[in-house]
Every structure is written in C-alpha cells, then in structure tokens.
Amino acid sequence: MASCAANRRQVSNANRSRIHGAMLGGTFLRPGGALDRKNWRLTALEARQRLMRVRIMLIMQRLVKRRAQLPGLAILLMLAGAISGTLHANQHVELNSQLLALPRNVWVKLHQPEQADWRRQAHAGVAYDTKRGTLLIFGSNTHGRDWDNSVHEFNPVTLSWETHYPAAPKSSYRADAEGRAIAGGDRLLPWAMHTYDGVVYDPMLDSLVVTALPEHNPVKREVPQATIHPTWIYDLEIREWRILENNGNPYPKAFAAGSTYDSDRDVVVSYKWGIWELGPDRDQWRNTAASFHHRLHYNVEYDSKRNVLAVFGDFRPTNDVWIYKPGPAAGNSGQWEKKSPGGDPCPRGQHFPVAFDSDNGVFLIVPDNVEHTKNEGGQTRGQSPKSSSTFVYDPGANRYTRLPKADLEPLKMNYMMIYEPRHKVFLLVTGDHSEPATVWVLRLDLSSLI
Numbered sequence: 001m002a003s004c005a006a007n008r009r010q011v012s013n014a015n016r017s018r019i020h021g022a023m024l025g026g027t028f029l030r031p032g033g034a035l036d037r038k039n040w041r042l043t044a045l046e047a048r049q050r051l052m053r054v055r056i057m058l059i060m061q062r063l064v065k066r067r068a069q070l071p072g073l074a075i076l077l078m079l080a081g082a083i084s085g086t087l088h089a090n091q092h093v094e095l096n097s098q099l100l101a102l103p104r105n106v107w108v109k110l111h112q113p114e115q116a117d118w119r120r121q122a123h124a125g126v127a128y129d130t131k132r133g134t135l136l137i138f139g140s141n142t143h144g145r146d147w148d149n150s151v152h153e154f155n156p157v158t159l160s161w162e163t164h165y166p167a168a169p170k171s172s173y174r175a176d177a178e179g180r181a182i183a184g185g186d187r188l189l190p191w192a193m194h195t196y197d198g199v200v201y202d203p204m205l206d207s208l209v210v211t212a213l214p215e216h217n218p219v220k221r222e223v224p225q226a227t228i229h230p231t232w233i234y235d236l237e238i239r240e241w242r243i244l245e246n247n248g249n250p251y252p253k254a255f256a257a258g259s260t261y262d263s264d265r266d267v268v269v270s271y272k273w274g275i276w277e278l279g280p281d282r283d284q285w286r287n288t289a290a291s292f293h294h295r296l297h298y299n300v301e302y303d304s305k306r307n308v309l310a311v312f313g314d315f316r317p318t319n320d321v322w323i324y325k326p327g328p329a330a331g332n333s334g335q336w337e338k339k340s341p342g343g344d345p346c347p348r349g350q351h352f353p354v355a356f357d358s359d360n361g362v363f364l365i366v367p368d369n370v371e372h373t374k375n376e377g378g379q380t381r382g383q384s385p386k387s388s389s390t391f392v393y394d395p396g397a398n399r400y401t402r403l404p405k406a407d408l409e410p411l412k413m414n415y416m417m418i419y420e421p422r423h424k425v426f427l428l429v430t431g432d433h434s435e436p437a438t439v440w441v442l443r444l445d446l447s448s449l450i
Helices: 002-017 044-065 072-089
Strands: 022-024 028-031 108-111 125-128 134-138 154-155 160-163 201-203 205-208 232-235 239-242 258-262 265-272 274-280 285-287 301-304 306-312 321-326 333-337 354-356 362-365 373-374 380-381 390-394 399-402 416-421 425-430 438-442
Touching: 108 425, 125 416, 134 201, 134 205, 134 425, 201 258, 239 301, 258 306, 265 301, 301 354, 306 354, 354 416
Parallel strands: 125 201, 258 301
Antiparallel strands: 022 028, 108 438, 125 134, 134 154, 154 160, 201 205, 205 232, 232 239, 258 265, 265 274, 274 285, 301 306, 306 321, 321 333, 354 362, 362 390, 373 380, 390 399, 416 425, 425 438
16 A cells, blocks of 8 residues: 555656656666656656656546546547557657758748649648547538548658549539438538548547538538538547537537637547537537637637637738637537737737647747728728738747748638647648648747757
8 A cells, every 4th residue: 555655656646746767778767857866767668658657647546536537438549549649659660861950940842842732722621640640630611612522631751742632523512311411422521621620639539639620611502401410430440430419419509610629628628609529428518618719711729838728810800819719518618718929020820720739838829911901981901911920929929920021921711720749840731722722830949049
C-alpha cells in the first residue's frame, strides 16, 4: 500500500510539473532539449514503456475523478481508447527529413502534383488524423462545378494524396425511409456540402465527424423528401460512413459554423447559435450554452494548453478573439470572454485559416489583407485583397505578431490549415478549380520573433 501511495504521488507530481520526456536516438530529453542524466542509459523501448505506464496511470486518475459524471460503459470506452492511443503513440513513427530541416517562419511550397482528378474546394474543411499523421479533406462548393463528397487524404511523409472512394453521382441523391438525406449506390454517403470548419477528427472513434449540413446544395429542390440533414461519422479504419442516431433528437443546424475536439473532456464541440457538445458516450448532441457571438464564416480551434475554445473571424469581419471556457463535463454550460488583441495590426477578416500549435501554446492565422471602406449609406465594404499575411496569436499576452516573411497570395475562403505535431510544422492547403491543390509548410520559431 505504501508503494502504491508513493507511485500515485510521483504520478501526481509529474502531472503537475508537466515534465514529459521525448525519445531522440535513445537519449531521454526534457522539454527544451535538456539532458535528463538520471535516465540517459535507458533504451528507446524501455523509455517508451515507462512513459506508457505513466500515461495510463494518469488516464485512470482522470477517469476516477470523473466517475460520478460518466456511465460505466463510457468510462470503459474512454479507457480502452486512451490505452489504445497510448500504445499506438509509442510505436515507431516514420518522419520526413525534409520537414525537419526547414527555414523558420516562412511558408515553403511542399507539394503540388502535376495532375489530379480532384480540386480543392473553398467551402471544404480539413482535419488532422492524429493516429496516422495525415491531413483529411471533406467538403464541396456544390455551386455547379462538381459534387465532391469524397474524402481526400494527404500524407506528409510520402508527399502523396489519396482519394478514399469515388464521388457519388447526382442521380444517387435521395432520402431514406426516415427522411434523412443520403447518397451513394454500393456505399452509404452524405450529400456533397459546404463543410467550412465543420470537419473534426475524433480520436476515440478514430473517425471524422462532420457537423455541417448541405444548406447550399441545389439538389434539395429536387429531393423534397430529404427533410433531415444528420451528423455524419466516417470510420477511418474501414472507410465507411454512418449516421449519428442522436437518440432520435433533432440535429444542430450547423451551417457555415465551426467545430473542434476538446481533448481534455473528450468532447466534440459544434458552435452555431450556441454551443453544442457530443460527450464521451457519443450518443447525442447537447446544447450547453444558448449564447453566441458569431453568425457564420468563423473558425473554432481548441487550445489544449488552457483547455478553452477560441473563435476567429466572422461574417462581419473582425480581428477580435472570443474565448469560451467549457463547463467541467459535457452538458455543463461555460463562459464567454471577448479579447481585443494588441501587438501588430491584424486585418479584420472572415473564413481564414487558423490552427493551434500545441507545442508553443499559440495560434497561427492567415487572414487576407483586406482594406475596408464605407459607402455613402454607411455600409462597410471590403476591397479585393492583393495578399495575405501570417500572424501568431499568443493568448497569454493577448497579442498578435506578424511573421514578416510569411505573406502569400490572397487565400480568400480557406479553412485548410492544421498543426502537425510529429514534425512540429503547420500545413496549409491552397488552390482552386484551375489547378491541383498545393500544400505549404511552415516551421514556427518564436525565439526569433522576440
């Protein structure tokens, strides 16, 4: 018993101090690269096994604290998923040496195929698959150019794209017996739709969760029987879609909305006319906060350092940042706080890329440089941008810092940027119907910005 208590104290102390090792060539390093001399003789396998045991104990501690809030099955599922993820995380991870030797704080063109049978859609969304280390795109413009309801996957190690299955023909769009909008012949598929920031990777389900709905798909007029637009879940292991049953309740109407994954509470969050949460049991959406501060064309990202949601942009262009502190468990209401950052002047904008750097604890955003003028009626109009600029937002300092050498061509509508923690880089996808998608990469170095 004394030994167990001592182990628990050690784990608690490790948790409070946030000291987690990183294996590099068999040497055990603390954050920042300082050598941990006590453990330097550990082999890579021994170090991974030690770290895995500590992680599992921390997971169990967390579940014990939440046992009153979660049903028994949910606890078992969370524990099984977390242990599986921990085991997977300690397997060998293949890296791309090209991404480890990048210049700092500039965008580098990483990949663009000469030919491709699909095109990036401005209204599509992106998610990062933490299990496979790949970038996933789903969504379509549905404004006459195509009906793309395929999943496209980019591998930063092999620098290659893969389309998971063919897009469904328009003729397959229909309603099922319950009036839900479905498509596809041999396989069940969602309708092509504007997804915006409505695509999330769920590590517990190892799936994409699509919280968007096809509000702007003109096929709605031809299939009036399709009155229900559900939440879709795409299982990445078997590459099959299914519908979230939602316990028979109405689905959130999350058009042109934002969504993210709250890793601290294991909750999928959708923000539209309030905060909606899909808790650890993944059974149904719960409206936890009726208040809202945005209309559409915004981006929601989870800050895993501070356990809060951050919202950037809006239909009425803004450079303010809204922070939402969730309640302690899914279904509990949280609190909003408006931030007006200082630092370098940042353009007001909407529908621009945002990603959170979990290593540095900052956000990266790439808004277009739009100048706003007022007409005779007092309405604000944005002029056509000639470039976009890259900014770091530091929540702790509430400050924007522009990267002076990281301007790009105007991105216009773009929700396709993620932080890739294996290589510690940002990946950004650009392009339109005229050419294959381009993947850009940026390695952030905060020390050179001080």
